[in-house]
Amino acid sequence: MDKKTPFYDKIVAAGGRMVPFAGYQMPVQFEGLMAEHQKVRESVGVFDVSHMGRVEVKGKDALAFLNHLVTNDVATLEMHQALYTPMCYPSGGIVDDLLIYRLPDHYFVVINAANNEKDQVWMREQAAGFNVEIIDRTDAMAQLAVQGPKAEQVLQRLTSDDLASIGFYHGLETELAGVKMFISRTGYTGEDGFELYFPAEKANLIWDKLFEVGAEEGIAPIGLGARDTLRLEMKYALYGNDIDKRTNPIEAGLGWVVKFDKPDFIARDVLLKVKEEKPSRRLVCLEVQGSGIPRPHDVIVADGEELGQVTSGTFSPSLRKGIALGYVRSGYTKSGTELKIRTHRGEVAVVIVKPPFYKEASHK
């Protein structure tokens, strides 16, 4: 039996077409993927992301534990700042990619929905020997992403705090529509926008308020379909597609969030070796020349040789052409390299481009 998020009734009433996703009933779309995608790129949209996992990590070893657990450097976090980071197995394979916030008396970790249970088991296993407490807050809290160039002006109507003062990947403990909550300037769309974390029982109130004050901007609910096309246009990795336990952060292009100059962490030596010896393959951005839409598992070829597979592929609503991410053997990974993808409709010519695919986003 799939779970429901605190917004389930509101979402069904708004016309969400529900599908099972990561153990929840989630909307794949409302009025239509293309329209929803455009809405976020041009104005503002609301995503229910309450299906994500949320945990608090507290105790005197919280920082030391997290810095051992993940590859990015948690010690660099200022108060209310957010950090994007992979979490690796000793093999270098990726357990998950996470968002970690520093709050006054704990760290707050946001986990991919499909990995919530697995991650929490993994985190508790790794916590042996550390004086930490890991508290599951998934069900107690609601989480919304309000994304788009007009997100700030809409949210500003609900709070007296100055939202313009919140920097990218920073947050604020505020009161919004009378509800105490934590908000941060983060998201998964490439557009400016915020994520809101608040008690689950306030879900209906916040949802209604957002749609009331955002009416002028035509604020709209957005489904998982557009969430995927928006993130893919930015080359944001999706766990389960582009990264998983068989991929490491270096080959996935996440070397920028692996900090070898911090104290020892899980998979440090393995990842350092990969970096020094150069990975045997890399995740690249592939743009279709002409028509054709690559799909996951399509084979990437050059000179009749198989070089790798597509991990994510879609029609890009913004670029009006097919785009894909895929792993390609080293030697073929420079931007400008012309390759082919074997799609359902035959071979399609693609070229490797520099990320992101979509370069006009209001936040990069």
Added chain:
Amino acid sequence: MANVPEELKYSKTHEWVRLEGSAATIGITDFAQGELSDIVMVELPKVGREVKIEDSIGVIEAVKAVSDLYSPVSGKVVEVNDALSASPETINSDPYGEGWIAKLEFADPGEVEKLMDAAAYKEFLATEGH
């Protein structure tokens, strides 16, 4: 609830057929376009092609999915809806009208007999768990 016009015939792969004499106009059903959502590309069959029932005669690409178009009857393709190349989303907005895909001269009236009528297709949609 998907729209299922009474006067059409239907295949199990969600194509519809409109019969006029020995001509069969075909397209995909409202249910099918809804499942695919946002159609962005259509590969049409070639005029003059001889096709057998259930042959893949085209491809429909949506943002998130790709689907083959299967011929609901055997026969010869006599006309295709070229307007779909420029505006494939017409299939989403008007699947039984402007979103028609091809016209065939059908070869075997017996095959046409075996297609589902509207009542049977509605029942099929219900029992398939949709």
